[in-house]
Structure formats: structure tokens, C-alpha cells
Amino acid sequence: MKITSPVIGEIEVSSDRIIEFPNGLPGFETARQFTLLHPEGNDAPNIFVLQGVDNPEVTFTVTTPDVLGLNYEFALTDDEIAALQLGNPDDVSVLLIVRNNDADTAAPQVNVMGPLVVNTASRRAIQKIIGRVDTSVTLRAVA
Secondary structure: EEEOOOOOEEOOOOOEEEEEOOOOOOOOOOOOOEEEEOOOOOOOOOOEEEEEOHHHHHHHHEEOOOOOOOOOOOOHHHHHHHHOOOHHHHHHHEEEEEEEEOOOOOEEEEOOOEEEEEOOOOOOOEOOOOOOOOOOEEEEOOO
């Protein structure tokens, strides 16, 4: 399938690279199919683009928590496990949405309270909304 991304340009996306968000994302409920891209020339090897496939105008910059020194441990509900079609916990990857809303702000903002949980085996994903941070999420300074 060929799509035109406002970030990457025209790209070919094979069906085995599509990640399905069965309920969409909060605020983007109709965008359900995405692919994960690493733009050429990107100087940050741990920064990716989550590119909408069914709605190419929807894109998110994402990274993994370990890049930021975060360690996530949270429980998934039975409904979340079913939505992910999760059979093996080792198939889970977590991504965080990165944004920079203010051009004057030097540091980007990261949504640590709404991690994306991806089943890499089934290529199904959800956004997990965390109501509060407790000792299961630890922060450390990254040098």
C-alpha cells in the first residue's frame, strides 16, 4: 500500500508492517492503522515516526522509555489483554509519544502517562492511560 506522509513523503507500506489500534487513540479514534518508521537522515537513532496508514495526516514522534531512563511496570486489564491479543508478555513493547508544542521550549515533552503498548507478535496496540504514577515507574537522570 502506498501512502503520502507529511513527514516522510511517499512511502510503500507492506501489510506485515501495519500496527492495528482496534479502538484508535484518544482524540484520533478513526486512525486505527499505523506503521513505525525511522526517517532517513535522522540523527536520533531511538526516535521513530508512528505514521498513520488509514489517515496519513496523523503522525506521532515516539521513542522507547529506556532512552529516557524510564522503567515501566504496570498491569493490563483483561480487556486490554484481549484487545492486544496478548498470549506472551515477552511480545510487549512500550513506546512514548514525544512532542514539542512550543518552539521556544528547548526540551521536548513526553507523554509518560499514556504509553503505547504494542504486541509485536500480533501487531495490535493500545494506549494505556495511567491514572497516577507510583513506585512502579522509576525515573533516573540520563547523562
